[in-house]
Amino acid sequence: MNTGKNNRNWGKALGLALTLSSVLFGTSCLDNFEGQPIPPSAFLSIYHAxxxxxxxxIYTEASRINNNPLEYSATFPYSPFYVGDRKLRFNPYNAANTLLETEFTxxxxKxxxxxxxNKAAELDAIKVEDIWEEPDSEQAQIRLAHxxxxxxDIEVIINENNFLFGEKNEYLEITDFEALDKGEIQVTLKSKESGETLLTVNDIEISGNKVYTLVVRGFSDPANGNNNLSLQLITNYIKF
Structure with missing residues (x-):
């Protein structure tokens, strides 16, 4: 998890977040404060895994905040939320029943x-604070979400020998952000217990001036469902 170092670039991330929220969803989690001071806020993204x-x-208290359904492997982008104790509720699209209701601060x-x-029958939510160092033109910042x-437990090997995220990653582990040189990488997932190679993905492009989350998602066993084990690279932030 995150170490508590200062996130010196949160303001830039929030500027990007506002743009993404406006373009992709057309809504805000705050009321319309045009002509009024913007109240204290935090920013939150939501990823469907x-x-x-x-x-x-997605509902905050009684209000739905997404215009379009949040599909598996999609992200509701960073958006402003009132600070303090909040409640989120997740319903199937256009349905009245609730799959998950969660409270958080x-x-x-921030x-x-x-x-x-988890699976739909045991749907849960993990919230982490996003803290990264400023990326530069030669390096990105990247973390792993298993x-x-x-x-x-898995081993995540980058370019055959780089254990950037440690020698073992447990289910539901979200690592700290780490620096990674720009360029194409190969990522291999191995079972920590058996050493079996579960997945190899070549030619993943890493760019400088970006912050990423590398997501391990889906089912290893096809009998559990149609969404098979795969990797997804999500961009959290771009330094313009």
């Missing part, structure tokens, strides 16, 4: 990610 859960509606000027995890519900 439950491989057998349906597309979702947001602090002013940036968070929430990951919806969100495959039927995959035990």
């Amino acid at each position: 439950s491989p057998d859960a349906p597309a979702l509606d 947001l602090e002013q000027d 940036v968070y990610s929430m990951f919806l995890v 969100l495959s519900p039927d995959t035990d």
Whole structure:
């Protein structure tokens, strides 16, 4: 998890977040404060990692905040939320029943990610504070999120010998952000227990001036569902 070092670039991330929120969703989690001072806020993104859960509606208290359904492997982008104790509710798209209701606390000027995890029958949410060092033109910042519900401890190997995220990653582990040189990388997932190679993905492009989350998602066993084990590279932030 995060170490508590200062996130010196939260303001830039929030500027990007506002742009993404406006373009992709057309809504805000704050009321319309045009002509008025903007109240204290935090920023939160939500990633759908439950491989057998349906597309979702997201509610804060009584208000739905997404215009489009949140599909599996999609992200509701960083958006402003009132600070303090908040409640989120997740329903199947256009349905009245609730799959998950969760309460959490947001602090002013902080940036968070929430990951919806586990199978649909046991849907849960993990919230982490997003803290990274400023990327530069030669390096990115990247973290790992192990969100495959039927995959035990894994080794994540970059370019055959680089254990950037440590020698073992457990299910539901979200690592700290680490520096990684720009360029194409190969990522191999291995079972920590058996040493079996579970997945290899070549030619993943890493750019400088970006912050990423590398997500391990889906089912290792096809009998559990149609969304098979895979990797997804999510861009959290771009330094313009």
